[in-house]
Amino acid sequence: MPQKTLSAKPADVQHDWVIVDADGEILGRLATRIADALRGKGKTNYTPHVDTGDFVVVVNCDRIRVTGQKLDQKIYYRHSGYPGGLRERTLAEQLERDSTEVVRHAVKGMLPKSKLGAAQLRKLKLYAGADHPHEAQQPRPLA
Secondary structure, rough: OOOOOOOOOOOOOOOEEEEEEEOOOHHHHHHHHHHHHOOOOOOOOOOOOOOOOOOEEEEOHHHHHHOOOHHHHHEEEEOOOOOEEEEEEEHHHHHHHHHHHHHHHHHHHHOOOOOOHHHHHOOEEEEOOOOOHHHHHOOOEEO
């Protein structure tokens, strides 16, 4: 008799806590590892339509690296909604202003564009320095 494919139920999923040190990591490669952990892709009970991922704590966001000329050439856009309200910042300016938003933006682009993706992004905890308030959860290092 063939073995049945198991589908995870939201009530059965256990969300663990993992910690990632972004010191010296390349932005895109780090973001893919974080997105996979948020989605639960490394778990045996991974189900595409269920949030099976872990909580991810990222520290030292202000110490990430990028390759090439991205610090000067990569541009982040936002719009106020008013005519002529387009604003832009380079990656270097955004890192100086709020380095956690650079990592959040990179990870958000790798998650589903749905309510599921929004729920997975809420499990991402970003901190510019080495300190974080999640010691009680005993996060383990991300493999």
